[in-house]
Amino acid sequence: MTGDKICSTVLKEIVPGEGEKKALLEFAEHIISRIDEAAKELGVDAHGLLVGSVAKGTWISGDLDLDIFIMLPETISEEEMESLGLQIAKRVATKYEERYAEHPYLKAFFGGYAVDLVPCFSVSNPASIKSAVDRTPFHNEYIKARINGLENEVRLLKQFMKGIGVYGAELRTMGFSGYLCELLVLKYGSFLNVLQSAKGWRRGVIIGIEDHKGHEHDAPLVVIDPVDPSRNVAAAVSLDKFCMFIDVSRTFLKTPDISFFFPPEVKPMTDDELVDELKQRGMDVFAIVFKAPDVVDDVLYPQLYKALKSIEELLHRNDFRVFHGDVWSNSNSVILLEMEIARLPPIKMHMGPPVESVTHAEKFKAKHANCHPYIRSGRYAVEIPRKYADVNALLKSELQTCSLGKHVSEAIENGYRVLKNAQIIKIDDEEFRVFLRKYFRKR
Amino acid sequence: MTGDKICSTVLKEIVPGEGEKKALLEFAEHIISRIDEAAKELGVDAHGLLVGSVAKGTWISGDLDLDIFIMLPETISEEEMESLGLQIAKRVATKYEERYAEHPYLKAFFGGYAVDLVPCFSVSNPASIKSAVDRTPFHNEYIKARINGLENEVRLLKQFMKGIGVYGAELRTMGFSGYLCELLVLKYGSFLNVLQSAKGWRRGVIIGIEDHKGHEHDAPLVVIDPVDPSRNVAAAVSLDKFCMFIDVSRTFLKTPDISFFFPPEVKPMTDDELVDELKQRGMDVFAIVFKAPDVVDDVLYPQLYKALKSIEELLHRNDFRVFHGDVWSNSNSVILLEMEIARLPPIKMHMGPPVESVTHAEKFKAKHANCHPYIRSGRYAVEIPRKYADVNALLKSELQTCSLGKHVSEAIENGYRVLKNAQIIKIDDEEFRVFLRKYFRKR
Numbered sequence: 001m002t003g004d005k006i007c008s009t010v011l012k013e014i015v016p017g018e019g020e021k022k023a024l025l026e027f028a029e030h031i032i033s034r035i036d037e038a039a040k041e042l043g044v045d046a047h048g049l050l051v052g053s054v055a056k057g058t059w060i061s062g063d064l065d066l067d068i069f070i071m072l073p074e075t076i077s078e079e080e081m082e083s084l085g086l087q088i089a090k091r092v093a094t095k096y097e098e099r100y101a102e103h104p105y106l107k108a109f110f111g112g113y114a115v116d117l118v119p120c121f122s123v124s125n126p127a128s129i130k131s132a133v134d135r136t137p138f139h140n141e142y143i144k145a146r147i148n149g150l151e152n153e154v155r156l157l158k159q160f161m162k163g164i165g166v167y168g169a170e171l172r173t174m175g176f177s178g179y180l181c182e183l184l185v186l187k188y189g190s191f192l193n194v195l196q197s198a199k200g201w202r203r204g205v206i207i208g209i210e211d212h213k214g215h216e217h218d219a220p221l222v223v224i225d226p227v228d229p230s231r232n233v234a235a236a237v238s239l240d241k242f243c244m245f246i247d248v249s250r251t252f253l254k255t256p257d258i259s260f261f262f263p264p265e266v267k268p269m270t271d272d273e274l275v276d277e278l279k280q281r282g283m284d285v286f287a288i289v290f291k292a293p294d295v296v297d298d299v300l301y302p303q304l305y306k307a308l309k310s311i312e313e314l315l316h317r318n319d320f321r322v323f324h325g326d327v328w329s330n331s332n333s334v335i336l337l338e339m340e341i342a343r344l345p346p347i348k349m350h351m352g353p354p355v356e357s358v359t360h361a362e363k364f365k366a367k368h369a370n371c372h373p374y375i376r377s378g379r380y381a382v383e384i385p386r387k388y389a390d391v392n393a394l395l396k397s398e399l400q401t402c403s404l405g406k407h408v409s410e411a412i413e414n415g416y417r418v419l420k421n422a423q424i425i426k427i428d429d430e431e432f433r434v435f436l437r438k439y440f441r442k443r
Numbered sequence: 444m445t446g447d448k449i450c451s452t453v454l455k456e457i458v459p460g461e462g463e464k465k466a467l468l469e470f471a472e473h474i475i476s477r478i479d480e481a482a483k484e485l486g487v488d489a490h491g492l493l494v495g496s497v498a499k500g501t502w503i504s505g506d507l508d509l510d511i512f513i514m515l516p517e518t519i520s521e522e523e524m525e526s527l528g529l530q531i532a533k534r535v536a537t538k539y540e541e542r543y544a545e546h547p548y549l550k551a552f553f554g555g556y557a558v559d560l561v562p563c564f565s566v567s568n569p570a571s572i573k574s575a576v577d578r579t580p581f582h583n584e585y586i587k588a589r590i591n592g593l594e595n596e597v598r599l600l601k602q603f604m605k606g607i608g609v610y611g612a613e614l615r616t617m618g619f620s621g622y623l624c625e626l627l628v629l630k631y632g633s634f635l636n637v638l639q640s641a642k643g644w645r646r647g648v649i650i651g652i653e654d655h656k657g658h659e660h661d662a663p664l665v666v667i668d669p670v671d672p673s674r675n676v677a678a679a680v681s682l683d684k685f686c687m688f689i690d691v692s693r694t695f696l697k698t699p700d701i702s703f704f705f706p707p708e709v710k711p712m713t714d715d716e717l718v719d720e721l722k723q724r725g726m727d728v729f730a731i732v733f734k735a736p737d738v739v740d741d742v743l744y745p746q747l748y749k750a751l752k753s754i755e756e757l758l759h760r761n762d763f764r765v766f767h768g769d770v771w772s773n774s775n776s777v778i779l780l781e782m783e784i785a786r787l788p789p790i791k792m793h794m795g796p797p798v799e800s801v802t803h804a805e806k807f808k809a810k811h812a813n814c815h816p817y818i819r820s821g822r823y824a825v826e827i828p829r830k831y832a833d834v835n836a837l838l839k840s841e842l843q844t845c846s847l848g849k850h851v852s853e854a855i856e857n858g859y860r861v862l863k864n865a866q867i868i869k870i871d872d873e874e875f876r877v878f879l880r881k882y883f884r885k886r
Contacts, residue, residue, distance in 0.1 A: 202799045203821060220821070243798035243818045250801070282788040282832075323792065340788060345725040348783075349766065355686035356645045358693070372884065375686045378646060378663075389725075441815065 003192055003256040007156055010261045014155050016061040024054055024064065027113055031068055031092060035117075038091035039070075044084050046072045051140045053178050056147055058154040066115040069137060071122035078103075078130065085119020093117060099296060102131050126227045138227045143182045156191035156261075157181045163261040164248045166241040172301045174238035176245070183209050183223055183233060198249040203239065268433030269440075271425040277440050278421050283323055284342035286391055287424050288335040288399065290416035293407035300329055303405025308335050310402035311395075318388050319344055328435045333411065334427065336439065342391045352380035392418060446635055446699040450599055453704045457598050459504040467497055467507065470556055474511055474535060478560075481534035482513075487527050489515045494583045496621050499590060501597040509558040512580060514565035521546075521573065528562020536560060542739060545574050569670045581670045586625045599634035599704075600624045606704045607691045609684040615744040617681035619688070626652050626666055626676060641692040646682065711876030712883075714868040720883050721864050726766055727785035729834055730867050731778040731842065733859035736850035743772055746848025751778050753845035754838075761831050762787055771878045776854065777870065779882065785834045795823030835861060 001009075016024070028050045035048030052067030053059035070085045082103050090096070093108030093115075105118040120133040129135050147154065158181050161167035169177035187209050188194045203220040212229035220242040225231040252260050269277070278285055288311070293300060304327035312322045321340040328334045352368070353360035355378060364380050365373050371382040388394035395418050404412060419426060424436075444452075459467070471493045478491030495510030496502035513528045525546050533539070536551035539560075548561040563576040572578050590597065601624050604610035612620035630652050631637045646663040655672035663685040668674040677685075695703050712720070721728060731754070736743060747770035755765045764783040771777045795811070796803035798821060807823050808816050814825040831837035838861050847855060862869060867879075 199801075203797075239821045240818050243821050246798050247804070247818060247823075281790055283790075323788070340791075341784060345766070345783060347724055347726075354646075355689050358642075361690070375683050375690060378682045378686050380690075 001256065001258070003253065006256050006258050006261075007191065009258060010156060010159060011152055013262070014060045014159050015152055016059065020061060024059075024066070024113075027110070028054060028066055028068065031066070031110075031115060031117075034092045035068065035070055035088055038088045041091070042084070042087060044072070044088065046070055046084065046088060049137060049140075051136050055140055056143045056182065057151045058143075058147065058158070058178065058182060060155055060158060064113050066113060067136075068115055068117055069133070070117060070119045071137070072119060074121045074123045074128065074130065081119055081121055089117040089119065101296070101298065102133060129228075135228060135231075139179050139225075142227050143179070143186075146186055147182060150185050150189075153185045153189075153191045154178075154182050157185055157194055159261045160191070160195075160252075161245070163259075163263050164244060166237075166245050166248075169236040170298055170301075171236070172297045173241070174236055175241045176237060177233070180223060180233050180237075183226070192253075195249040195253055198246050199253065201242075201246050203242065266434050266437055268430045269437045270433075274425055274433075274436060275422050278424075281338075281440075284339045284391065285421055285424065286337045286339065286342075286395065287419040287427065288337070288395065288412075288416055289332055289419060289427060290408075290411045291414065292329045292331055292333040293411040295407050297329070299407065300333070301327070303408040304329060304333060304335065307402060307404040307408050308337075310404065311335060311337065311399065314398055314402055315339075315391065315394065318394055319348070319386075320391055320394070326435075326439055328432055330429055330431050332427065332429065332432075333408070334432065337391070339391055344386055344389050346386055346389050347383045348386040349376075350382050350384045351376070352382065354379050392420060444699065444701070446696065449699050449701050449704075450634065452701060453599060453602060454595055456705075457503045457602050458595055459502065463504060467502075467509070467556075470553070471497060471509055471511065474509070474553075474558060477535045478511070478513055478531055481531045484534070485527070485530060487515070487531065489513055489527065489531060492580060492583075494579050498583055499586045499625065500594045501586075501590065501601070501621065501625060503598055503601060507556050509556060510579075511558055511560055512576070513560060513562045514580070515562060517564045517566045517571065517573065524562055524564055532560035532562065544739070544741065545576060572671075578671060578674075582622050582668075585670050586622070586629075589629055590625060593628050593632075596628045596632075596634045597621075597625050600628055600637055602704045603634070603638075603695075604688070606702075606706050607687060609680075609688050612679040613741055613744075614679070615740045616684070617679055618684045619680060620676070623666060623676050623680075626669070635696075638692040638696055641689050642696065644685075644689050646685065709877050709880055711873045712880045713876075717868055717876075717879060718865050721867075724781075724883075727782045727834065728864055728867065729780045729782065729785075729838065730862045730870065731780070731838065731855075731859055732775055732862060732870060733851075733854045734857065735772045735774055735776040736854040738850050740772070742850065743776070744770070746851040747772060747776060747778065750845065750847040750851050751780075753847065754778065754780065754842065757841055757845055758782075758834065758837070761837055762791070762829075763834055763837070769878075769882055771875055773872055773874050775870065775872065775875075776851070777875065780834070782834055787829055787832050789829055789832050790826045791829040792819075793825050793827045794819070795825065797822050835863060 032048035032050060039046035049069045049071050050066070051069050053063070054066055070088050072081045072085055076084070086104060086106065089106040089108070093106055096106040096108040099105055099107050103119065105116060108115045108117050118133055120136070121130050123129050123134050126135055126138045158167060158178060161176050161181065166175040167173070168175045169180070184194045185191065187207060188197050201221070206222040206224070208224045209226045212224050212226065215230050217232040217235070219232055219235055219237070220239045221234040221237045223233040225233045248260065308325050308327050312325055315322055320342060323338045323340040325335070325337045328336065352364035352373065355361060355375060361380060368382040368384065371384055373380045373382050375381070388397070400412060475491035475493060482489035492512045492514050493509070494512050496506070497509055513531050515524045515528055519527070529547060529549065532549040532551070536549055539549040539551040542548050542550050546562065548559060551558045551560050561576055563579070564573050566572050566577050569578055569581045601610060601621060604619050604624065609618040611618045627637045628634065630650060631640050644664070649665040649667070651667045652669045655667050655669065658673045660675040660678070662675055662678055662680070663682045664677040664680050666676040668676045691703065751768050751770050755768055758765055763785060766781045766783040768778070768780045771779065795807035795816065798804060798818060804823060811825040811827070814827055816823045816825045818824070831840070843855060
């Protein structure tokens with residue numbers, strides 16, 4: 001099948017039908033009118049505004065998540081904006097969870113719909129925004145004014161990115177946002193043209209949508225926000241997600257296949273498969289397991305990655321070698337460490353001062369008198385017991401000295417386990433087993 | 444006991460008695476007269492000359508080794524000098540071994556005496572020497588003219604250096620020669636003064652005996668040869684022997700003890716001790732064992748050290764870590780390798796080109812298609828089988844690719860064994876067991 005043929009097949013799956021469209025927009029209008037009413041009742045000069053992919057007409061069929069902003073006057077204080085906005089939202093929603101990004105908002109549930117009700121300042125232009133959410137209505141306007149006719153190209157790009165695992169700007173994924181997909185389609189005119197361009201991208205590439213001059217950004221991909229030229233829309237894209245997109249774009253253009261959009265479902269690894277895999281790889285694998293702290297992914301994942309990095313440094317400082325590490329979280333959080341070297345001899349060499357440094361030499365010899373200091377390459381040296389001869393002992397003693405991030409640190413203080421090799425089958429969570437299969441097969 | 448008291452006690456042991464002196468010198472005169480006769484019989488203008496520590500009066504009691512040079516005219520060719528010299532020597536000696544340093548010479552045995560009979564050119568001054576041995580008679584003259592009264596100080600220094608293991612300029616030891624000891628005593632006036640000076644030596648120190656300006660030397664210790672100021676008498680001294688001498692000088696001056704001169708005999712390690720030691724250290728020890736090539740130590744040891752270094756590099760290239768290595772030789776040669784890491788997982792990570800290098804990327808992905816290339820830090824990476832997962836397998840396959848030196852290489856081609864851990868007890872040689880105890884205890 002050619003690329004074009006595949007695209008039309010994919011579109012059949014992902015373009016919402018008229019019924020879905022109508023129902024979604026009617027529902028959105030209904031919520032907005034309830035926001036407007038609630039504002040009036042509370043005597044607040046506020047109104048609802050549909051933003052996000054539904055507003056822009058670029059959502060993928062079946063994605064029934066709505067973003068509705070509660071626009072409040074820019075003259076009030078941040079605290080007032082937050083509290084009035086939440087008051088209005090709570091009048092509209094009956095079933096909801098309070099969430100927190102830069103500001104608090106509600107994730108509300110109405111039948112099959114999930115609606116993010118987000119208070120923000122209604123500002124006159126993007127230069128006067130007070131927080132990142134205030135920018136969203138301007139992104140919305142920008143796309144709505146230009147996307148006409150390209151909606152399905154955006155849908156293709158989003159579905160492609162979902163399929164290959166680079167979609168989503170959250171800090172768990174560090175990939176491409178919906179807005180970024182829309183801008184790329186505007187810039188290059190079609191889904192396939194975006195891929196053609198991506199084929200030749202190099203890290204540090206700067207893409208301007210309008211004729212704006214960009215600012216300096218230290219990121220693999222820079223896409224200048226037409227609404228705020230000082231901002232890099234692709235700031236969240238990690239080097240590896242950037243590279244994956246380039247790599248898969250090349251492969252797709254050469255050998256297009258529908259499986260890029262709809263990859264086979266990844267089945268959870270069974271106990272037997274896991275034990276087999278560990279045996280074949282012959283490396284000691286450690287899982288540090290603790291109850292996931294009750295914070296959103298965008299707070300949790302940076303802390304988990306930070307913890308992973310800090311633990312890897314601890315291991316290196318103690319002469320162990322990490323082959324690869326990763327993190328995962330659901331109700332439990334897991335820091336996974338696959339070790340090239342997880343055991344060391346009980347003694348190690350400890351080098352002292354050069355023989356010429358008389359004062360240091362005397363101190364060193366006195367300190368290590370019972371270890372028989374000798375001379376090696378002009379310095380004193382002793383063989384001393386190694387503090388930690390295996391990873392388990394090191395983690396048990398020193399894990400909490402690592403920079404783990406506030407919430408992860410607290411969670412670990414409340415208790416953690418270190419599972420080794422086959423013990424990992426104790427983590428009986430389907431999603432973790434999916435993560436493990438991806439870890440071992442597709443990394 | 445004070446340093447002085449210890450010195451007088453030591454001297455009682457090491458100063459030859461009148462009887463020993465008389466017998467030795469009479470025997471030397473007898474050999475010299477036979478050399479002179481043999482030269483006359485052969486019609487060669489040559490004569491014998493006593494050199495070395497007996498000539499200079501600085502030998503240690505019981506050391507019955509004599510150095511007698513056969514002085515030949517400088518007008519003849521090198522080949523003539525060698526052949527005529529050996530002819531004369533063979534007329535004098537009945538029981539001998541032919542040896543080879545820069546030139547051939549005889550090690551002859553007469554009753555309890557061993558005599559090196561060394562042909563050389565009789566040159567008028569040190570500037571016209573044709574090979575290193577020709578310089579020896581001048582060293583002899585220089586010391587004989589000045590050492591009067593300091594002979595016992597030289598004996599003390601030699602015995603001290605023997606006791607602490609830094610005496611001998613051969614390439615097996617890389618320590619201090621007898622001539623170097625004599626010069627140091629001339630320079631500083633006494634044994635204890637040499638130690639006082641050594642306390643403050645730093646690597647690169649330059650010691651002039653006369654007012655000569657020295658040349659540039661890249662050595663830890665430079666002692667300018669008064670007979671040939673371009674020459675460093677201490678060129679053979681390795682950094683570690685230099686440092687050991689400094690270190691032990693300090694310790695002796697602080698806490699003098701007779702055991703520095705006469706250390707307790709090192710007993711060979713027993714099988715049980717060896718097995719115990721290996722268990723306690725918890726490191727895999729490998730011994731590469733082969734029949735010692737039939738060459739002198741000064742040829743063999745540099746090759747063994749070179750082989751050790753080359754093998755260590757091979758191990759590092761393959762991700763193993765050497766804790767320490769050493770060499771030993773008797774009838775068998777042994778290269779000993781104590782491993783911090785001797786086993787690795789069966790797979791390793793192999794990094795490929797960055798994603799942007801399209802041509803290399805395609806080649807890499809094609810080559811490793813069945814290993815599932817993935818992206819890591821902006822580069823392609825694959826997990827591939829490790830060629831050697833343990834040291835044994837690596838040594839079995841690749842030892843002969845190392846730079847081993849001509850004779851070691853030939854010896855290894857004729858067969859070698861790799862013994863691991865307790866298998867080392869198969870090396871049933873008392874001297875090797877002494878070496879092992881020193882290796883484990885006093886390194």
